[in-house]
Amino acid sequence: MTVNREAREAVGDYKAGWHDPENSTIRFDFGLSEEVVREISALKGEPGWMTETRVKAYRHFVERPMPTWGNTHVLEDIDFDGICYYLRSSDATEKEWEDVPEDIRNTFDRLGIPEAEQKWLSGVTAQYESEAVYHSIREDLEKQGVIFLDMDSGLREHPDIIRKWFCSVVPLTDNKFAALNTAVWSGGSFIYIPKGVHVEMPVQAYFRINAKNMGQFERTLIIADEGSSVHYVEGCTAPTYSTDSLHSAVVELIALPGAHIRYSTVQNWSTNVYNLVTKRGIAHEKAKIEWVDGNIGSKLTMKYPAVILKGEGSHAEVISVAYSGEGQHQDAGAKIHHLASNTTSKILSKSISKNGGRGSYRGLVKVSPKAKNCKLNVVCDALILDEQSRSDTYPTMEVANPTARCEHEASVSKVSDNQLFYLMSRGHSEEEALAMIVNGFFEPFTRELPMEYAVELNQLMALEMEGSIG
Amino acid sequence: MGQVTPLLEIRNLHAGIGESPILKGIDLVINPGEIHAIMGRNGSGKTTTANIIMGHPDYEVEQGDVLLSGEDLLELEPWERARSGVFLSFQYPQAIPGLQVGNFLRKSVSSIKGDEAAKGAEFRSTLKDAMKALDIPRSFLSRYVNDGFSGGEKKRFEILQLLLLKPKLAVLDETDSGLDIDGIRTVAAGVNSAVRGTSTGALIITHYSRILEHVRPDRIHVLMGGRIVASGGPELAIKLEEKGYEWLEVKSKAEGCA
Numbered sequence: 245m246t247v248n249r250e251a252r253e254a255v256g257d258y259k260a261g262w263h264d265p266e267n268s269t270i271r272f273d274f275g276l277s278e279e280v281v282r283e284i285s286a287l288k289g290e291p292g293w294m295t296e297t298r299v300k301a302y303r304h305f306v307e308r309p310m311p312t313w314g315n316t317h318v319l320e321d322i323d324f325d326g327i328c329y330y331l332r333s334s335d336a337t338e339k340e341w342e343d344v345p346e347d348i349r350n351t352f353d354r355l356g357i358p359e360a361e362q363k364w365l366s367g368v369t370a371q372y373e374s375e376a377v378y379h380s381i382r383e384d385l386e387k388q389g390v391i392f393l394d395m396d397s398g399l400r401e402h403p404d405i406i407r408k409w410f411c412s413v414v415p416l417t418d419n420k421f422a423a424l425n426t427a428v429w430s431g432g433s434f435i436y437i438p439k440g441v442h443v444e445m446p447v448q449a450y451f452r453i454n455a456k457n458m459g460q461f462e463r464t465l466i467i468a469d470e471g472s473s474v475h476y477v478e479g480c481t482a483p484t485y486s487t488d489s490l491h492s493a494v495v496e497l498i499a500l501p502g503a504h505i506r507y508s509t510v511q512n513w514s515t516n517v518y519n520l521v522t523k524r525g526i527a528h529e530k531a532k533i534e535w536v537d538g539n540i541g542s543k544l545t546m547k548y549p550a551v552i553l554k555g556e557g558s559h560a561e562v563i564s565v566a567y568s569g570e571g572q573h574q575d576a577g578a579k580i581h582h583l584a585s586n587t588t589s590k591i592l593s594k595s596i597s598k599n600g601g602r603g604s605y606r607g608l609v610k611v612s613p614k615a616k617n618c619k620l621n622v623v624c625d626a627l628i629l630d631e632q633s634r635s636d637t638y639p640t641m642e643v644a645n646p647t648a649r650c651e652h653e654a655s656v657s658k659v660s661d662n663q664l665f666y667l668m669s670r671g672h673s674e675e676e677a678l679a680m681i682v683n684g685f686f687e688p689f690t691r692e693l694p695m696e697y698a699v700e701l702n703q704l705m706a707l708e709m710e711g712s713i714g
Numbered sequence: 715m716g717q718v719t720p721l722l723e724i725r726n727l728h729a730g731i732g733e734s735p736i737l738k739g740i741d742l743v744i745n746p747g748e749i750h751a752i753m754g755r756n757g758s759g760k761t762t763t764a765n766i767i768m769g770h771p772d773y774e775v776e777q778g779d780v781l782l783s784g785e786d787l788l789e790l791e792p793w794e795r796a797r798s799g800v801f802l803s804f805q806y807p808q809a810i811p812g813l814q815v816g817n818f819l820r821k822s823v824s825s826i827k828g829d830e831a832a833k834g835a836e837f838r839s840t841l842k843d844a845m846k847a848l849d850i851p852r853s854f855l856s857r858y859v860n861d862g863f864s865g866g867e868k869k870r871f872e873i874l875q876l877l878l879l880k881p882k883l884a885v886l887d888e889t890d891s892g893l894d895i896d897g898i899r900t901v902a903a904g905v906n907s908a909v910r911g912t913s914t915g916a917l918i919i920t921h922y923s924r925i926l927e928h929v930r931p932d933r934i935h936v937l938m939g940g941r942i943v944a945s946g947g948p949e950l951a952i953k954l955e956e957k958g959y960e961w962l963e964v965k966s967k968a969e970g971c972a
Contacts, residue, residue, distance in 0.1 A: 666807065669796055674793075687811075
């Protein structure tokens with residue numbers, strides 16, 4: 245919160261509009277108004293239709309009440325006037341390395357993350373020096389006709405494509421936080437994969453190290469044209485320190501006929517952050533959308549990756565894990581809408597809660613009356629590590645066609661003393677044993693991640709298990 | 715008499731769970747390279763003995779000592795005992811879903827034998843040979859630890875760990891239970907190769923004398939009501955097979971009254 249506090253002191257009561265602190269090119273704004281929204285759009289030099297979309301979204305945001313489900317009393321703690329909605333400088337902040345909390349710095353060290361990358365992750369520096377990697381990957385993709393840009397550049401260079409698809413999956417009236425994102429979005433990724441192109445390697449290498457991707461209100465749009473495929477990896481397992489308390493992203497995926505999109509995320513926001521994200525994809529005929537979604541950090545996360553199975557024979561998969569430690573609530577799950585026949589979906593949700601943390605699975609699977617022979621499978625497993633912690637499951641299935649085949653399994657378990665003893669008898673300390681059990685529990689998720697993410701996630705969970713043995 | 719430091723020395727061990735006593739004064743000495751067997755009925759304290767040697771947190775030792783090569787084991791945490799060379803083959807090996815066998819073996823060897831021991835060609839060839847000897851297919855390595863294993867697979871997996879971890883003292887708690895005769899033979903061959911011709915000692919806990927036909931113990935002890943009521947050579951197993959435990963019961967009652 246250091247930056248906000250300093251900046252607030254600098255701007256005093258000047259809540260709307262812009263202010264230049266001395267010796268800095270950074271502009272801060274606290275609070276939101278239609279003028280601010282217009283000014284964001286003007287500063288970015290956006291086309292008029294985008295400005296109007298933003299303004300409409302802003303109006304909807306103002307009128308729209310808070311969601312009535314989820315952890316509503318925590319949501320009411322959000323101080324919308326205390327949030328800075330736009331940082332103009334590409335050199336994001338003048339945050340000092342010393343301001344980054346010590347526990348986060350220690351975690352970086354113990355994960356073996358190089359210092360330069362640590363600084364980037366903490367927002368101390370905006371760029372990580374790996375331009376060479378970034379360029380070679382990008383050139384390779386460009387040769388295949390893949391468009392891979394940050395969203396702002398995408399809007400400048402390909403306004404027609406964006407105009408066609410922007411808000412087509414998540415309309416600006418979808419929910420209060422999607423409306424807010426649409427009004428003030430900045431950064432995020434824009435990806436277009438041409439027909440029949442298969443992007444072989446998971447495209448994370450440069451996003452992990454690209455500051456523009458990580459913002460408070462990033463907006464991502466991925467379009468996979470017919471028969472193409474892409475695996476996109478967003479975020480990182482290492483702690484992402486943010487002084488901003490609200491992260492509200494929107495991600496829209498469009499998988500055209502026969503296309504395959506896999507979108508993997510691991511978020512590890514610092515525990516002051518409200519992480520309220522709307523993620524949704526539309527799968528056309530025989531297309532496939534997979535969300536691989538890990539939630540480790542934040543104070544409150546509300547995130548339900550969704551897939552609309554619009555085309556016949558399309559398939560959706562949502563694999564998610566959530567870890568809730570002290571003071572954390574991960575309210576995560578999935579939503580699948582079977583609109584067409586012969587569509588299939590699979591949800592696997594795993595949550596661990598510890599030290600009074602709370603993990604909730606909230607899921608909705610809907611089969612429309614016209615959709616015949618759909619198959620859906622939902623599995624939720626919770627692991628509770630102590631008496632103070634909590635796990636809830638809120639599964640909803642609305643099946644309006646009798647030919648659907650539905651399976652639902654849920655389990656809640658605890659780590660048994662005998663499991664711990666077994667592992668300890670093989671030379672592993674109690675903490676190591678607990679980490680092995682916990683990482684095993686997450687394994688069905690971890691194995692879906694690129695190797696370096698999987699390794700880091702395992703190390704991170706091992707760190708989380710330290711000091712948990714009493 | 716030559717002074718050999720016993721591998722395992724249990725002196726006047728009284729222990730139980732909470733307030734209820736289970737072991738009521740056990741004495742046992744195993745020298746390097748020796749195989750001992752403890753036999754007895756259900757509830758006689760066999761598994762308690764095994765768990766106390768390994769350090770199960772549920773058990774409380776009221777008095778007595780357990781020494782490994784003269785070092786006090788009771789002061790050590792279970793993982794420290796493992797690193798000092800104690801191994802327990804569990805009666806009920808625990809499933810750890812999501813933890814791959816190969817990964818688990820490497821980690822366990824590394825934490826007990828050191829990082830170097832878990833790396834490179836030597837580890838791989840030891841693993842390969844041990845799996846072959848126990849008739850364990852390669853695909854086993856990518857399964858999850860004891861998750862969905864049959865009874866026989868669990869026991870063979872325990873012996874695989876014994877062969878890789880090469881402990882100073884191997885305690886085998888009912889490793890033969892639930893195995894058919896081929897299983898017992900395979901497991902016994904594993905135990906023999908881990909112990910025979912080495913300084914490793916073993917304590918075999920069993921109901922039946924069958925496994926003892928394949929692993930010839932040096933000494934057999936009969937546990938009853940938390941006490942060792944009889945000790946002897948291999949002939950004791952044969953006698954038990956013929957006469958059951960009743961004659962011992964009578965004998966120990968008579969002695970208790972005296």
